[in-house]
Amino acid sequence: MGKTGVMGSFEEMVLLAVLRLGERAYSVPIRRELSERSGTDVSMGAVYATLDRLEGKGLVEERPEAPQQTTPGRPRRYFRVSGQGIAALDETRTIRDRMWRGLHLTAPDSEGGA
Amino acid sequence: MGKTGVMGSFEEMVLLAVLRLGERAYSVPIRRELSERSGTDVSMGAVYATLDRLEGKGLVEERPEAPQQTTPGRPRRYFRVSGQGIAALDETRTIRDRMWRGLHLTAPDSEGGA
DNA sequence: GCGATTTCTCTATTATGTAGATAAACGCAG
DNA sequence: CTGCGTTTATCTACATAATAGAGAAATCGC
Incomplete structure (x- = not known):
């Protein structure tokens, strides 16, 4: 961090996607979540790299058991946001809120200050 | 981006600091703003590198004229957030808000509460 | 010009973000 | 049990962002 x-x-976005998805958080829905909310596609590689980094920092944990998987294909890696992850999200949001506090986004044109 | x-x-934080500071946005106050609101100090180098990147992308502009400077020392580089910068901030915030929408941040169930 | 002061620039390094190709694991049909 | 198609995961390589710290550059008052 x-x-x-x-x-x-x-x-942050990946963490939030995992949080939102809860039980069913694994690469594919995570990626879909990201696409839908951001409007662009990101690659699997991007998602995994980030997930692995987050895992390394203890912000997400891999959940070993999948809820009965009867689908073909390689087994999924399910994730969940850890307590530390929640805390990190909270800190991030808190600080950013402080940065934004009181600002309105009006296009600049005249200064005339104070 | x-x-x-x-x-x-x-x-984003640097951009917000510049926006907030208005007329008086140059390295030193920007850095102070960042420290105060985030709780940590960042180096000048970090600030300048970012400002230069933002300038390269057209999100901030260098304001040539300083409001009369009678202080000693090397001349300051004053910055202002461009229209594009405002738009970029807005987009960033909008997307992030979509990611956060409806999420609450409750810590997951007790894990070894000893 | 000289020195004190203030700000800026440069170099290096680590962390994040990103894609695309390739490999692995699995269920099912034969 | 073997091959096949499906689904997901890993690897490699590279681009951009974040960061520190040392040192160089301007300017002012004298």
Whole structure:
């Protein structure tokens, strides 16, 4: 996580996707979640790399058991957000909220300050 | 800016600091703003590198004229957030809000509460 | 010009973000 | 049990973002 206590923006999005998906959080739905909410597709590689990094930092955990899987294909890796992950999300949001506090996004044109 | 339309988290913070500071946005106050709101110090180098990147992308502009500077020392580089910068901030926030929508951040069930 | 002051630039390094190709594991039909 | 198609995961390589710290550059008052 960055020096400032705010995590990377893609890490945050992945973490949030995992959180939202709950029980069914694995690569494919995570990726779909990201696409739907951001409007662009990201590759599997991008998702896994991030998930692995988050796991390394203890922000997500791999859940060994899948809820009975009767589908073909290679077994899925399910993830869940850890307590630390929640805390990290909270810190990120808190700091960012402080940065945004009181700002309105109006296009600049005249200064005339104060 | 990232594939997803969300900019880097530090870039966002710097951009917000510049926006908030208005007329008086240059390295030192920007850095102070960052420290105060995040709780940690970042180096000048970090700030400048980011400012330069943002400038390269057209999200901030260097304002040539400083409001009369009678202080000693090397001349300051004042910055302002461009229209594009505002738009980028808005997009970043919009997408992130969609990612957060409806999520609450309750810690997952007790794990070894000893 | 000289020195003190303030700000900026440069170099290096690690962390994040990203894609695409390739491999692995599995259920099912034969 | 063997091969086959399906689904998911890993690997490699590279681009961008984040970061520190040392050192160089301007400017002012004298």
